[in-house]
Amino acid sequence: MNLNKEEIQYYHRHLILPQIGKTGQQALKKAKVLVIGAGGLGCPTLMYLSGAGVGRVGIVDPDKVAVSNLHRQVLYGFSQVGEFKAEAAVNRLKDLNPNIVLKAYTQRLSPENAVDLISQYDVVVDATDNFPTRYLINDFCVYLDKPFVSGSIDRFQGQLSVLNFTDNQGNKCPTYRCLFPNPPAPETAPDCSQNGVIGVLPGIIGNLQANEVIKMICGVGEVLSGKVLMFDALSNQTMLFSIQRNEQAVQQALQNAPDFESFDYESFCSSSQQKINEISAVDLHKKLQNNEKIQLIDVRSIPEFQEELPNAIRIPLNNLQANIHNILKNDCQVVFYCDHGINSIRAIRMLPNHQTLKNVFNLTGGLVAWLKEEKK
Amino acid sequence: MNLNKEEIQYYHRHLILPQIGKTGQQALKKAKVLVIGAGGLGCPTLMYLSGAGVGRVGIVDPDKVAVSNLHRQVLYGFSQVGEFKAEAAVNRLKDLNPNIVLKAYTQRLSPENAVDLISQYDVVVDATDNFPTRYLINDFCVYLDKPFVSGSIDRFQGQLSVLNFTDNQGNKCPTYRCLFPNPPAPETAPDCSQNGVIGVLPGIIGNLQANEVIKMICGVGEVLSGKVLMFDALSNQTMLFSIQRNEQAVQQALQNAPDFESFDYESFCSSSQQKINEISAVDLHKKLQNNEKIQLIDVRSIPEFQEELPNAIRIPLNNLQANIHNILKNDCQVVFYCDHGINSIRAIRMLPNHQTLKNVFNLTGGLVAWLKEEKK
Amino acid sequence: MQVNVIFFGVLSDVVGKNMLTIQDTGNMTDLKSKLITNYPNLKDYTYRMAVNQQMVEDNYLLFDNDSVAVMPPFAGG
């Protein structure tokens, strides 16, 4: 893995650092890193890993660039809206560093493809925005014995840890399940599309993820393993918490190993405590076409999408409590919806006796699912 | 400053944050931010300020994109090598966010243009890589009463502070001179081209700078004023130090106010303690053409530029001590050089009795200056 | 005796603030039940608790002026 003349010029500022130097730069060139999620966290991670000279960078993301991504997904531009993120990223990054190999995967990471994808790489970056994929990454990295750098964000705060790392004494370090053995109920852990996020926050956390990858590959500094970093952008407070490996939690990840391909991460991460009636966009469409009497309630405060369902009444989540009686006095079917179908679950949970309300439904996937259905 | 339909979609994740919302987004749209330096710190700051929707972003940088920039200056690409950074930045950023106004200034910030440039903006970002410009920014921001966000880096560590801020009780907060009243001798404060830098570090610090700008404009969180943040990328340790305003140091910034245009920041920041003989590329050229007997010594360990001076001997800085006697026994003139002319000063300082060595010179500006001269 | 409790992410919404002081707690189980009595919605949430920057289990004994942090997993990326 020698460096050519152009690479020596490109990586000059690394080569003159004694902690990196030629050995470190060659290790980076030899390294293969898989970044799962090319969104808020993935964009900065990808830019700095590519700039640092990681020899092979894989990018997994099934989504396409949307206008509402750009305020924080700064690798892309307006000219790329509608393109697959993984492909748009490769196009930009190959101009940033033509000396590396970039590979776009436009399918969603799933139990079916995880072994094939992850086993081709040395280090994984968890830059996803949902729990099914976080647990999937954890379990397959444990199964395949790969370290991964986990980042996640909530509005003004970020979480960071290097997980399933093997230290230089050969000790196995904590995994994501050692930190959180089981996923939260979805409506208690809203993501950026429901709760918002300050654009620069994933920039900070994503860069810290790239930093950990580089340190791990070059064997320099203290890798953030056995610790969780919590960062608060409003106060600039950073706290490090030590965590222990929990063999029981690790076994939980491994116990389904032979059946991995059939394990359902979506339902594992969906709410189990209190059942809420869900209605699909297809079924709602049918019911409306059959002229069933349905009251549609739009709980969005600031809609991401301008579209509305026919005859919906708008009661933003924070006004719901005051208006509940008006909604539920009639005995027709009621369907709550929002942009993505999560805030509407929160709305239903705010209703009195919601468990017994047989005629209250949540529109699964929200307006996004509805608009997709309409296009067909 | 109303937001149009496209802006409401673009800034959706900000608009649903109660701490930003419509008011904060409108304040961002109204804001004018001047980023001085479009290098390692400037790139991430510019990307996230543009994404955040700062209405007018000015970019000051006289340099052109070089290959050795790209490992950390991830806004650019190979296709832009040789272009002015300020212009290359505008071209990329207008695709990231077409809703804002971007302005490129390709001249160096100087006492002559500082009042004109800075007075057009509300907030300044110090993302420079040298002390003359850092003190110049400080003094003119004090003079014009503008807050500025200062970032700086050294290999694996970064420094961050919001300076000359006026808090909501109207109190004036510390300036850069309250922290460091006088600049260091240049050879005691090497920059990234001499000492190297891990590429992702300016990413982290630059993003923290953008975060402070956004907080200041939106009036949210605690602005990092009266405090200095020190970050170490090897350990992820972050420390906050409180600093006091020092009126004497502030007056030092203001005392030359009427004469600002004639104040020489370059010589203010050059070494005053021990004089070293300097030789310009022009003069060295002449001497060599006149066949004067000159021993050229190249002290670079890993050259940034492949070129060498004729008949130079290569003694990297860390081997110098062992070879000093061989160099200085003859009584011809000796010229030390490196890529930028700073490590060669450090070499000369390592010589015994260097103050009395009349025949020892440093090539001012190093190989960079030499190559420029040769092109003429 | 009292402990200081800091809440991260969505938990600071549930509690209504980032920080609390809680009096007369023995171990983590006591503290948890005190918190849930005051903020019943907490029981729907997933979180881990740390004492003096170290993640601990429920039987961990608390001392005067201990710093407790309560952190949920974050979804966003």
Next chain:
Amino acid sequence: MQVNVIFFGVLSDVVGKNMLTIQDTGNMTDLKSKLITNYPNLKDYTYRMAVNQQMVEDNYLLFDNDSVAVMPPFAGG
């Protein structure tokens, strides 16, 4: 009595390590002259010193186990 001293940036090169323990210091001036006696090159450098995360002047009195930080200005950007 002793204080712990942490060095940032180029100063950790001058001293040869990131951290030191220094015995028997009175105020900051004493500590500075002790440091310069041990590391004479330090006198060429520009730096500020903080005690327990607060930037202080030379007459500041030190107590046992105080944390001192010594930081130079950084050039790079």
